[in-house]
Amino acid sequence: MIIKKVLFLISILTTIAFTTRDSIIKSTSVIITPQSSLKVKGTTNVSDFSCVFNINKFKNPIQVFYHVENGKIVFNKTALVLENDCFDCGGRAINNDFQKILKSDKYPQITLFLKEINQTENMRDVQASINIEIAGVTQDYKIPVKVKKSNDLFISGDLVIRLSDYNLETPKKLFGLISINDIIKIDFQLLIREK
Incomplete structure (x- = not known):
């Protein structure tokens, strides 16, 4: 009876070890780092505009929690918080x-939650969720991201979003003659250093 219990316990532990190894x-x-940049770009029916985030306002260091699952890097509770008044x-x-x-x-904040990254052999062109x-x-x-690694990690890409997807209304200027277009672009080039 004891031998059966021990064998049962060993089989459970072995199963857990193989399923959670990755x-x-x-x-x-x-x-x-301050060499990074993050911009929100948009257009009106008259001109273009660009809102630049003050990189020095990031709350560094940023904690990153992750695990590898089926060839993907899956992140847990990993977020980048942007204070709106830093644009x-x-x-x-x-x-x-x-x-x-x-x-x-x-x-007062925009929050970007990193969910997962599909790994590739060279890790230069990846898709981030x-x-x-x-x-x-x-x-x-899901956005394509370019990754370059030397001593630091350089991550770059851009994302097009619609203001209307967030129930945001743009103000009208000069009796409605100037209006901001619904589509805006987020352009990021982040130089990241592990602490």
Whole structure:
């Protein structure tokens, strides 16, 4: 009877060992260096605009939790928080408009949740799955990302989103003659250093 119990326990432990071998949660912390850039670009029916995030305002270091599962790097509770008031669109009036569009009085942050990355052999061109929360609404995206590794990790890419997907309304200027287009582009080039 005892031998059967021991064999049963060994078989359970062996099964757990083989099924969780690749899914052990690891953690690290990273710093987004000042050489990085993050911009939100948009257009109006009159001109283009660009809102630049102040990279020095990132709350470094950023904790990263991940495990490997079926050839993917899966992230747990890994988020990049952007304070809305750290964007500079080039002038007080457009900065105020940008804050109103994002409903910053009620939702002062944009949060990017990193979900998973599909690994490739060279890890240069990967696909990242992320969730973006703006003004209390979360949307899922899959985006191609370029990765270069030397001493640090350089990650670059861009993502096109629609303001209407987040229930955001753009202000109208000069009796409705100037309006911001619904589609905006997030352009990022992040130089990341492991702490």
